[in-house]
Amino acid sequence: MPEFQEKAPLLQKEAIAPGIFRLTMHAPEIAGAAHPGQFVMVQVDTSMDPLLRRPFSVHQVTSGGNIQILFKVVGQGTARLARLTPGDQLDCIGPLGRGFFLDRRDRLCLIGGGMGIAPLYFLAKRLLQTGESPGDDYVFLGGRSREEISLFAAEFFDLGYTVKVSTDDGSMGHHGFVTDLLGPVLPDMERVYTCGPFPMMRIAAQKCGQAAVFCQVSLETHMACGLGACLGCTLTGADGRYIHVCRQGPVFDAEEVAWTT
Amino acid sequence: MDNINGMDIDLRVRLGELRLRNPVMTASGTFGYAREFSQLVNLHRLGAIVVKGISLKPRPGNPPPRVVETACGMLNAIGLENVGVQGFLERKMEFLRGVNSRVIVNILGDSAAEYGALAGKLTGIEGIDALEVNISCPNVKKGGVAFGTDPAMATEVTRTVKGQTDLPVIVKLSPNVTDITVMARAVEDAGADAVSLINTLIGMAIDVGSRRPKLANVIGGLSGPAIKPVALRMVWQVARAVSIPVIGIGGIATAEDALEFLLAGATAIEVGTANFYQPRAAESIIDGLRAYLAAQGEDSVRAIIGALQIDEA
Incomplete structure (x- = not known):
């Protein structure tokens, strides 16, 4: 590429x-x-x-x-x-790096926590170009407060997605974890994309695993180069071997990652 | 783009039998196996590419976190992760053979025998022009003391490697010693064709909030502009202590940095950490050397090697 x-x-x-x-x-x-x-x-x-x-x-x-x-x-x-x-x-x-898989259109849920919202907006826009309505697709956004999250909620809403919000302080939407929102809709979902704090993605990955829903996660680590040279951006993969976030990721299938770490 | 004004300036240097079209190399562990940079850098212009250090068997490396930024530098504890010599020859050499630059393979091991076996496996391979021996690794048989901190162990590794190869052998010296000229003379006497220095300085960083080290390995190697004055001093000392060529390494990011090392006596230089944040650093150094030499009225880079002038007291 x-x-x-x-x-x-x-x-x-x-x-x-x-x-x-x-x-x-x-x-x-x-x-x-x-x-x-x-x-x-x-x-x-x-x-x-x-x-x-x-x-x-x-x-x-x-x-x-x-x-x-x-x-x-x-x-x-x-x-x-x-x-x-x-x-x-x-x-x-x-x-x-390797981005999200978006070859075909399934019923989707995008889950962003904090600044993990960042790649999901590009994804949400690009998914629209596949020509199908996002009306049945969900975007769940978690943030600390209304102040932090409301603009993004409006922007995803304007793309036609069904948007639900959670906040840490309860000032907007669900008062609690953004992954709490996933339970009721997960049986209808075919694919989940998530980016945010590691513990949040771990919960999303576990729920998707239990429901046998394909889940992709975008990981973040310290990295010196981003080019595959420094080998600094290591995390542990599901098979116990190290994975390199910059070249093999930052997007991984949830089942490729060791969520215990 | 070349600086057209400097195109007739001769940048060629020799490291023993190894002839380079220019003295600008990329340092081991900072440039992968070169392919990682192929879309951003014109690899064909580089004097030489020193590939990520290779061991006899693949190594997984250390647990994360492995890197942390420090003031004007960074600490790393990668743990010598690499694909192993077989993986290197099967999966990395084909690309490197297509690059019109010298290829130097950095080798590392747990024992002198492992270094020797590596040297043997890498000799007679089309496209490999020289070996660089990383002696900053722990000697497992001597309780983990680094080969490069003991003149006798450094001598043994150098002799063993020289006995297994007819390629030019560059020994990369550790700065974590009391007197680096002692190590340089030891490997020169053992037959090294050149020395390169410095490897990283051992350092440490602590997260005061969690009261934990910032690296999982606790300690790591410091690199980047922060170490340049130390590296320059050591290169100057070693260049006066040995008669084999010296390759300067340590925080070199610009042509001015490179020129300091050449004036101090280095015949060539390696660009390391700068590759991470400015992938075209080596290319711009080549251009900058030409521009400097043209401005100074020199027609060859060799005129400035060791040309440092020190006023008598």
Whole structure:
């Protein structure tokens, strides 16, 4: 699959909620090749501290060759990104890794927790291009509060999906885990896609396993290169052997992953 | 793109019998088996590619987390994960044979015998131009003391490898020693054709919130720009202590970094951690060397090797 390194001008920075930002960059080569679930390695700036690029799922590809990333400020890399202003350039490498499987249309459920929502929006849009109505498909979004989640709920709703929300503080939708929403609809589902905190994906994977529903998960680890060279992005696979998130993933079939770790 | 103004500048260097079209190499463990970078880097322009270290049998590596970023650098404890020599020859060499660059295979082992067996298996293979011997590994028979921290063990490994191959042998030195020139002289006396240095400096990082080490292995190897001054000092010392060629490694990311090592006495350099965050670092260093030499009125890179000028006190 093609990979590119582009100096991408920042076109827009949206402050979604306190500490949560969405950046739109002009990266036509990456945009043209990206598949939902793939990621980009973004160089925060040209200083040597922080040294390494940061991996971000492609959140959306928009017309005119633009890509979006979505992130919460968690460290010095994301803090630097949050301070950028339109016109700044971001050195991006991508699209990288193995994305979601989307060859055919089944009844679907997308489950996103926190910033795990990021790749699911690109997936939701691309699924529409298969030409079938998403009316029977669900999107479940979990977040800390209404403030964090409401915009995304509206955006998935506008794509025609049936959207349900959970929040940690009960300020919107179900007060509890987003995976609590899965139980009632799971018997009707043929495929589940999920991205979010590891414990959340573990619950989703276990429920899907028990119901014999095909489930794909998008994993996150520390990685130095994103290219398969550093071998730093290791997790344990279901067979006990190590899997490398950057090249073998970041999207895996749930049954490929050791959920006990 | 080449700097057209510098196209007539001679960048060729020799490491013993190994002739390179330019002194810019990619360091082991930072460039995979080269194919990983094939869409982002023009591999044909590189002076040499040093592939991920190979052992006799495949190794799974250490448990995660294996990498952590530090100030201007990173720690890694990958644990020498690799496909093993058979997997390398069956699955990685075909691609490398198609690359118009020198291919140097980095080897590692638990015993001198394992190094020797590896050297034998990699000799006489089309497309392999030299071996780089990683002596920073623990010697299992000596309670896990690294080969590269004991002159006698380093000598034994070097002699054993030299006895099994007619390829040029580069010994990659560990900086985790009191006096690296002692190690350099030991492997030179044992027949090494060149030395490369430095491997990573052993370091550590702690998550104060959880009171746990940030690496599952607790300690790991520090690399990146943070180690460059230490590496440069050691290269300068070793270049004055041995008569075989020295390859400089350690935090090199730009042409200016590379030039510092060449001036300090390195005949060639390896780009390591920079490959992770700037895959085209080696290519831009090649361009930058030409531009520097043109600006300095030099027609060969060899004119600046060891050309450091130190004022008499």
